[in-house]
Amino acid sequence: MPRYAMAIDLSLCVGCAACAVACKMENEVPPGVYNLWIREREVGTYPDLWVEFRPEQCLHCENPPCVPVCPTGASYQTEEGLVLVDPRKCIACGACIAACPYDARYLHPAGHVSKCTFCAHRIAQGRLPACVETCPTLCRTFGDLDDPESPVSKALKEAGRMDVLRPELGTRPKLFYLNAPSKKGLTREKEVRHD
Amino acid sequence: MTEFYGLPNAGEFWHWTNLLHFILVGLAGGMALLTGLLHLKGHREARRYTLWTLVLIALDLFVLWAESPARFRFTHVWLFLTFHPASPIWWGSWGLALSFVSAGLLYLGKGPGRPLALALLAFSLVALAYPGMALAVNLNRPLWNALMAGLFPLTALVLGLGVAALLKSPWALYPLRVLLGASLLLAFLYPLTLPLEARGHLWEESGVLYGLFLALGLGAFWKEGLAPWAALLAAAGLRALLVAVGQWQGLGL
Ligand code: SF4
Numbered sequence: 001m002p003r004y005a006m007a008i009d010l011s012l013c014v015g016c017a018a019c020a021v022a023c024k025m026e027n028e029v030p031p032g033v034y035n036l037w038i039r040e041r042e043v044g045t046y047p048d049l050w051v052e053f054r055p056e057q058c059l060h061c062e063n064p065p066c067v068p069v070c071p072t073g074a075s076y077q078t079e080e081g082l083v084l085v086d087p088r089k090c091i092a093c094g095a096c097i098a099a100c101p102y103d104a105r106y107l108h109p110a111g112h113v114s115k116c117t118f119c120a121h122r123i124a125q126g127r128l129p130a131c132v133e134t135c136p137t138l139c140r141t142f143g144d145l146d147d148p149e150s151p152v153s154k155a156l157k158e159a160g161r162m163d164v165l166r167p168e169l170g171t172r173p174k175l176f177y178l179n180a181p182s183k184k185g186l187t188r189e190k191e192v193r194h195d
Numbered sequence: 196m197t198e199f200y201g202l203p204n205a206g207e208f209w210h211w212t213n214l215l216h217f218i219l220v221g222l223a224g225g226m227a228l229l230t231g232l233l234h235l236k237g238h239r240e241a242r243r244y245t246l247w248t249l250v251l252i253a254l255d256l257f258v259l260w261a262e263s264p265a266r267f268r269f270t271h272v273w274l275f276l277t278f279h280p281a282s283p284i285w286w287g288s289w290g291l292a293l294s295f296v297s298a299g300l301l302y303l304g305k306g307p308g309r310p311l312a313l314a315l316l317a318f319s320l321v322a323l324a325y326p327g328m329a330l331a332v333n334l335n336r337p338l339w340n341a342l343m344a345g346l347f348p349l350t351a352l353v354l355g356l357g358v359a360a361l362l363k364s365p366w367a368l369y370p371l372r373v374l375l376g377a378s379l380l381l382a383f384l385y386p387l388t389l390p391l392e393a394r395g396h397l398w399e400e401s402g403v404l405y406g407l408f409l410a411l412g413l414g415a416f417w418k419e420g421l422a423p424w425a426a427l428l429a430a431a432g433l434r435a436l437l438v439a440v441g442q443w444q445g446l447g448l
């Protein structure tokens with residue numbers, strides 16, 4: 001059984017948001033909510049400054065806190081490690097939204113919770129997730145973490161640096177950030193949001 | 196400076212209707228527990244309290260249903276067709292539903308009285324415990340720490356006893372003051388149990404209101420006539436405030 005994962009090489013991401021647009025189209029994500037978004041932030045201190053673009057989405061955690069809190073089983077983990085939501089069982093109680101440390105889930109206007117699926121419908125057809133296929137700088141890789149020859153395993157092996165978000169929570173994300181600029185001096189100012 | 200193309204799905208996911216539920220479920224759970232105890236003691240007020248319990252549970256369930264974006268998809272049936280003991284909300288659904296059934300049977304005088312009263316007591320404890328647990332399991336939200344698992348059952352009992360005091364039950368005032376005192380002590384210590392950043396957020400977002408609810412609660416120890424109102428307002432206010440402000444994730448990302 002494959003164990004799907006994704007890696008994003010931050011040194012290659014130019015923040016063009018093509019992945020975010022492709023995701024909106026592919027998954028018919030309604031206005032105002034997002035499966036995928038790009039965080040743009042300044043890293044470092046003068047004169048060592050860097051603008052980092054970090055695409056974010058559901059990390060398909062190996063130990064997903066959003067699954068056990070679900071009272072109906074609408075949130076579940078597949079054998080391939082995808083964390084999905086069955087809208088037919090979701091009561092929109094919001095417990096999974098509360099449990100997700102990455103703000104990856106939202107309430108769909110149809111009355112159920114939704115989020116990135118790693119394009120499970122495309123994977124089932126042997127295709128890549130829409131964001132991976134669309135990225136013009138090829139910064140995204142996807143595949144089976146247990147196959148050493150898969151693109152994602154190779155990218156992880158070759159990366160100079162690998163990070164996951166909020167590792168202290170023990171969620172064991174399967175979205176890896178590669179070659180991020182140094183976290184030293186990271187600015188933590190208030191976030192500015194553009195819808 | 197951090198900017199976004201698209202937006203993380205951060206922000207409030209539980210709104211005033213959910214806050215109302217967190218108050219109503221406390222009232223319903225507290226009353227259910229008192230009702231179970233009154234039935235066990237064979238108290239003459241038991242029947243009156245049973246009706247209050249039924250009304251409050253029904254009201255809470257109605258609010259839950261009415262505010263749910265899934266209300267007309269009838270997906271709530273899955274709460275009772277599946278087994279998810281790791282989910283506090285699953286426990287809460289069963290706790291409330293079975294409290295309602297056992298209180299209903301007690302009110303109608305159908306079935307064995309003592310076992311039903313014991314069952315109501317047990318189910319009401321589940322209904323009392325689950326809201327705090329539903330918050331405390333979220334390790335990612337620093338304001339909802341383990342203290343929620345104690346503060347929410349305590350304030351639920353205060354809410355139940357507050358109603359009992361308003362119903363002029365003479366036995367209610369003493370336990371009301373004791374449990375309110377314990378709740379206020381916990382609420383007073385609570386900011387000290389928070390990481391610095393979370394304490395700052397609590398202070399910035401609702402420091403004044405938090406202090407106001409604590410002060411209101413102290414009013415219950417002043418005049419007897421004031422006690423039920425002060426206790427009800429303080430307990431309800433603290434519950435709603437902690438749910439609302441605790442949705443903050445911190446700057447972890
Ligand atoms: S990122 Fe959030 S929604 Fe996705 S698996 Fe992890 S906890 Fe669940």
Ligand code: SF4
Binds near residue numbers: 074085096112
């Ligand atoms: S909102 Fe839906 S998917 Fe999330 S915990 Fe509730 S029932 Fe489960």
